[in-house]
Amino acid sequence: MEDKDAQGFQAGHSGLIVTIPEAEPAVRAWRDRLDPSSRAGVPAHVTVLYPFLDASRIDQGVCAAVGELLGRHQSFEARFDHCGRFPGVLYLAPETDTHFRRLTEAIVERWPENPPFGGQFDDVIPHLTVAQGQDEVVLEEIEADLVTNLPIVTRVSSVDMLVHDGTLWRRRASFALSQARLRWWAAR
Known part of the structure; x- marks a missing residue:
């Protein structure tokens, strides 16, 4: 018996994400x-x-390792200033994706048995998905709406672990990125 829900997400799967709450007003209705x-x-x-x-493999030791690894990375500002597309998918793209890529690379280096998206893609492009499985006309309509709300700027200070x-x-769990630079300025 296959243990999947209607969207194809499997119970016990986990993922690490950076939430972008500042994007919710612009994308929530489309994403829903x-x-x-x-x-x-x-x-x-x-x-x-x-x-x-x-999920059965995630224990305090794993959470401690993830937290220690991500804690080595500085918090950063992310600016989503344009839309991008994959076939049938519309997404918001960060102005620069270097910091997101470094987070992914660090986790994959520690857990190489878990390549991004199961190794499906040669190059994983950091993005915020807004719509998928749609034709070009629908994506153009959504993009026209979204660009009126750009740029979206956020401070990335943590990574969340989600489990289905x-x-x-x-x-x-939630794992804080380093705030060392901010603390140094605050102490002056």
């Missing part, structure tokens, strides 16, 4: 209609790594 992950409880986000470990329970994605 046209992105299955939104209907399954995932907020506007950029994926760091999916799939990660099966068979129905919804739920946050299992």
Whole structure:
């Protein structure tokens, strides 16, 4: 018996994401209609790594290792200033994606048995999915709406671990990025 829900998400799957709450006003209505992950409880986000470990393998040791690894990375500002496309998919693209890529690379280096998206793509492009499975006319309509709300700027200071329970994605843990630079300025 296959243990999958209607959107194809499997119970026990986990992922690491950066939530982008500042994008919600611009993307929520579109995502709720046209992105299955939104209907399954995932907020506007950029994926760091999916799939990660099966939930049965995630214990305090794994969480401590993820936290220590991500804590080596500085928080950063992300600016989403344009839309991009994959076939049938519309997304918001960060102005620069270097910081997102470094987070993914660090996690994959530590857990190489979990390549991004199961190794499906040669180059993983950091993005915030807005709609998928749509034809060009629909994507053009959505993009015309979205560009009026750009840029969207956020401070990335943590990475969340989500686990699918068979129905919804739920946050299992949150890992802070380093705030060392901010603390140094605050201390002066």
